[in-house]
Amino acid sequence: MTKSALLFCFLLLFVGPPPCSIAADPELLQDFCVADLNSSVKLNGFACKAPANVTAADFFFAGLATPGATNNTMGLLVTGANVEKIPGLNTLGVSLSRLDFAPGGLNPPHTHPRATEVVFVLDGALDVGFITTANKLVAKTIGKGEVFVFPRGLVHFQKNNGAEPAAAISAFNSQLPGTQSIAAALFAASPTVPDNVLTKAFQVGTKEVEKIKSRLVPK
CATH class of the missing domain: 2.60.120.10 (Jelly Rolls)
Incomplete structure (x- = not known):
């Protein structure tokens, strides 16, 4: 990376999201954010429980x-x-x-x-x-x-x-x-991965694919 590109990334730290950096979890803005597992709020993670309701448990x-x-x-x-x-x-x-x-x-x-x-x-x-x-x-x-x-x-x-x-x-x-x-993702997905995808990927016949599926799909 050139000196000018490095300077550009450095300046962006102060004016907006840094596209030249690797994304990571944001820094905490509070002591903790105990997950409210019953919340209907959808976000990348869990909504925070009210601090007054937090316990050692x-x-x-x-x-x-x-x-x-x-x-x-x-x-x-x-x-x-x-x-x-x-x-x-x-x-x-x-x-x-x-x-x-x-x-x-x-x-x-x-x-x-x-x-x-x-x-x-x-x-x-x-x-x-x-x-x-x-x-x-x-x-x-x-x-x-x-x-x-x-x-x-x-x-x-x-x-x-x-x-x-x-x-x-x-x-x-x-x-x-x-x-x-890996096995469950390919052979026990719902809906199922098409047999013609699996037979070609693994170079086996439909009978072999169905046999593996029968053993991995929950009864």
Whole structure:
């Protein structure tokens, strides 16, 4: 960027929105904005609860303290601690999740469109990885007390290949990072993705597509 362009961006900081900068959450204009989850007001985030109605409970959640049940198809339970569970997180740009894995449990390939994720292993070991936009796999086995980072928006996974249960805590730089599971998004969408799109994309026949759909669509 030339000196004149830099000066232009600098001046725009004082006269209007800076088109040369990277957008980010705005700075807080108050101590907090506890989410009013019952409000009908629609905005990018949640409306603020009246300060007089705010209590300590708005900033508290005990749901990550104990392991969750993993007796399901994936052998996984994800317990979120986001703004929907902790209204006090509204506008603060952070959240957590607890991940509990059965032996062989998998958190299938997915993305978080609004956040980078940092995973910290509590117990056991996990095979983790993400795929770059150049389709390069970046993967590693991490154990208790170790950390791995998944860049925002990139497809990633975690798997417990051990014989014992495993658990981890994930941290996100978003109050509501969102999760889009690749398989479910493609094969269990409503309305459904057309079969001719999926057969061409995956180079398989209609029978194979319908078989996958039958296993992923909730009964």
